[in-house]
Amino acid sequence: MKKAKLTGRIVTPEDSDYEQARTNNNLNNPKYPSVIVFCQKTKDVVNALKWARENNEPFRIRSGRHSYENFSLVNKGLVIDVSDMNDISVNLSEMTARIDAGANMGNVYRTLWEHGVTIPAGTESSVGVVGLTLGGGIGMLSRPFGLTCDNLIEIETVVASEHEGAQVIRANKQQHHDLFWASRGGGGGNFGIVTSLTFKLHAINEVSLFSITWGWDDFEVAFDAWQKWAPYTDKRLTSQIELKTKEVGEIVAQGEFIGTAAELKKLLRPLRKTGLPTSIWIKEVPYSKAIEFFDLPSGNQPAYRKRSGSFLERPFPYKAIQRMKEFLAHAPNSNTTIWQQSLRGAVGEIAPQHTAYYYRNAIIAQEYNTSWKKPKEEEQNIKWVENLRQALSPYTSGDYVNFPDRYIKDWHTAYYGRNFRRLREVKTKYDPYNVFQFQQSIPPIRKWL
Incomplete structure (x- = not known):
């Protein structure tokens, strides 16, 4: 049988573009592959897999470079990258x-x-x-x-x-x-x-967007109002809330609604009447503008990062909300946030065993985020995320496999139930x-x- 050969665009450590080619979105826990093959067609993927097996070469698969724990990279092995295949x-x-x-x-x-x-x-x-x-x-x-x-x-x-x-x-x-x-x-x-x-x-055509911001003093009431409203409101409306550090002092709820701004304004009444919002706006825009609005350019730039997450199957009690506030009052830096997105609606209309995605009964998905500038700051940032995850674990379920966390010991149950x-x-x-x-x-x- 003919020996397999790597085909496609091949990058090795000797090449000038190697550093760019090996770098993922998360600079933490870096890896140094022996060879990266950028496949241009399915045949290149087939050849790469055959080559890896024939040569007993460890390999990983990569596309968007957003594997939170860099599971898409490997030291002294092959990275099979499909990002050039984008038709x-x-x-x-x-x-x-x-x-x-x-x-x-x-x-x-x-x-x-x-x-x-x-x-x-x-x-x-x-x-x-x-x-x-x-x-x-x-x-x-x-x-x-x-x-x-x-x-x-x-x-x-x-x-x-x-x-x-x-x-x-x-x-x-x-x-x-x-x-x-x-x-x-x-x-x-x-x-x-x-x-x-x-x-x-x-x-899709026009959609309506909203953004409501509160100050730090409204932390508890703003989050509680959002969590008891967001998963249960009109299913045409999906929303998120970002809880920022005490230093930043903001709680920001935003969302996208398939309907008019007038309809959205009525749906938002429970949030608009909560606490003392520092800003409220509602806009009807072409869907393309909604895509731009929710995109986070900073999230697309390589940085030192740590993320983890979990699901809520019932609203947080007041004690859990206070725990989040305490952690954000003692965050390692101002880039640290807790982010949540409303679920239910069409997500919950499918049984947990119908697809491999298990957490159909969750009302909210949440993510714990931090990023830092210098390698020496790694320990305190990772510790903050791990301690937060454990502190909230009595009130949460599992974790989303797309928010992987290498510190979760029972990951198989956490991701897949x-x-x-x-x-x-x-x-x-x-x-x-x-x-x-x-x-x-x-x-x-x-x-x-």
Whole structure:
């Protein structure tokens, strides 16, 4: 049999663009691969997987470079990067789009908007569509349209093959339906290398946005009003709230509504009447402006970061709200925040076992964020996130697999709940020799100790 060769755009440590090529969004916990292959077509992915297996080379899969714990990088191994594969083809008669795995959300949203359509997905423009989708996909259209993975129709993926080394298969509700189930919330990099995704589309035009800001003294009442309103209001409205440090002294609630500004103003009455807001605005805008509004350019810049998260299945009691306030009063720096997004709506209309994404009963997803400037500040920042997660754990459930945290010991239960056993069965069927592995990858059943 002919030996495999790497094809595509190849970068090694000797190349001038290596530093840029190896750098992910998170500068913390850096990795130094021996070779990075930027695949331009599916055949390049097949060749890369075959080459890695023939040479017994450790490898990782990468797209948007937003793996919070840098699980998409490896020291002294191969990175199979699909970000050069970014074609998007729209079929308006069928209201579907086929999107290459390397497309980022900015590219996806802009292209779909040209046709007056969209998919529900995340907010940061440089995030890759594939990683977002495979983990679930939470964003500003989650409540009306569901998670990104709920709108997935089919994937093309390269899996490990016993005889050929690698083969291309399609997974949907008819073919390889078990892999398709696992690919809707089971996380990226566990079963194969996804090369394209097909989605159902939603028509979109004008939407209404809001932003309400409170000062530090309204912390408790503002958050309590938001958490008891946001998951239960009109499902056409998805919102988020960001709790900033005492130093910054702001609580900011924002959201996106598929409807008029007049309707939105009425829906917002419970928030508008809470505390003493320092600013309130409501605007009706083209959907493209909403995409720009929620994008965070700072989130797209490489930095030293630590993130973790959890779900709320019931509102926080007053004691938990006070704990958040205490932590933000003693934050390691002013970039530190606690962020929450409302769920339920279409997300909760699907049973927890229907897809690999388990937390269908959650009312809110939350994220603990910090970033810092100098490597020596790492310890105190990571400690802050870990201590906060533990302090809130009596009131929370699990964690979102797209907010991975290497300090979570029971990660398999935290990410996947009761779906973990079935995910391991799918892993055993499609990757029995554990070819696709990283620090928190799903193990096949016979390999689990």
